[in-house]
Amino acid sequence: MASLGRCVRLITRVRPSLALASIPRATTIGCLHTLNTRECTVNNKSLLPTLNKTCSVRNYSAKEPLTLDMIQQRVLLVLKLYDKISPEKLTMDSHFMQDLGLDSLDHVEVIMAMEDEFGFEIPDGDAEKLLRPADIIRYVADKEDIYD
Amino acid sequence: MHYPAVVDVVWNLQLMANGVRIRVLSLYRRILRTGQSWEAENPEETEAEKLFIRSEAREVFRANKHLLDAEKILEHLTEGETRLEMALHYKTPYPRPVNMPPNTITKAWGSANLRRQHTSRPVYIKSLDTPS
Numbered sequence: 162m163a164s165l166g167r168c169v170r171l172i173t174r175v176r177p178s179l180a181l182a183s184i185p186r187a188t189t190i191g192c193l194h195t196l197n198t199r200e201c202t203v204n205n206k207s208l209l210p211t212l213n214k215t216c217s218v219r220n221y222s223a224k225e226p227l228t229l230d231m232i233q234q235r236v237l238l239v240l241k242l243y244d245k246i247s248p249e250k251l252t253m254d255s256h257f258m259q260d261l262g263l264d265s266l267d268h269v270e271v272i273m274a275m276e277d278e279f280g281f282e283i284p285d286g287d288a289e290k291l292l293r294p295a296d297i298i299r300y301v302a303d304k305e306d307i308y309d
Numbered sequence: 310m311h312y313p314a315v316v317d318v319v320w321n322l323q324l325m326a327n328g329v330r331i332r333v334l335s336l337y338r339r340i341l342r343t344g345q346s347w348e349a350e351n352p353e354e355t356e357a358e359k360l361f362i363r364s365e366a367r368e369v370f371r372a373n374k375h376l377l378d379a380e381k382i383l384e385h386l387t388e389g390e391t392r393l394e395m396a397l398h399y400k401t402p403y404p405r406p407v408n409m410p411p412n413t414i415t416k417a418w419g420s421a422n423l424r425r426q427h428t429s430r431p432v433y434i435k436s437l438d439t440p441s
Contacts, residue, residue, distance in 0.1 A: 265330070266370055269338050285335055 224280075227307055232279075232298050239274050240294060253295045268292075275301070329382055333370075336389050340366045343393065350400050362402045369436050384432060391433040404434055 225231075233253075241248045246261055257263045257271065272288045279301055283291070291297045302308075344362035349355040373385050396402045407430060414422050430438060 264374065265334060266337055266367075266374065269334050270341065273338065273341060285331065285338075289334075 227302075227305055229298070229302055229307060232301050232305075232307070233294075235278055236275065236294055236298050236301070239278050240271065243271060243274065251294070253298075254293055257292050279305075326379070329379065329386065332386055333382070333389075336386065336393070337366065337370055340389070340393055343397065344402075347402070358402050362396075365402075372436075384435060388432050388435045395433065404437060406437060407431060407434055 237251065237253075240246050240251055245263060245267055250261055255261055257268055258265075263271070269288075272283055272291065275291075275297055276283050281304060283300075287300065291300055341363065344359050344366070347355065347359045347362060349358045369389075373382075376382050376385070392404055395405065399405075409426070414426050416423070
């Protein structure tokens, strides 16, 4: 128990990924390092008064949690990066063909960029109905089951 | 009373146009997807060939997008599909040109053969023959 305490106190000075090997999995600390940091309650408060309350959680193979807001930001970012769209004219409801002056070949390229961004195939039948950024956002939210 | 016939023809043309349009757009998509995951025979040229596939597709499709005649559109569509199949089979995106030196077919061969020179070019180099 004392050695465990000593091991664990090392976390505050040593990078957690290095300390991983020395921490047995059964500890309630169980917080692994990287991507997302969020508030988490550390159960052994009495043992570790010096530990920081926020810890990181590693997602092994899950996607990032999507919200409608994030989808909107990603869609608009991809559209702004496309060289045939001028960022000033781009709004949520701007029609690709009528407002932004794209043709159907450009539309194919835009839909392909969306497929690459979100990682799933959009069939041709659905793709030809996605003519505004708002439609794309709604479609992606439907496919990913997000109801914010 | 020939109005219904005209309406039928127009409706058929629109339906056919929609079908052709779908084929053209899906061919464009397939070519771009092939370009994204392309691996060249010589690994150093992968990037150059990917860029070639993408730029060639963009240019040729946009150069011909104004066409309205169904036959010509189908010819170009055949050309695109053939070039894609050949690129995948021979593992090279560059089209295979056909060269016949001028005056190979002389007047002695007859006017029919002279005329056939122009029509016997394969369809998959149609875009190379008509630079626009």
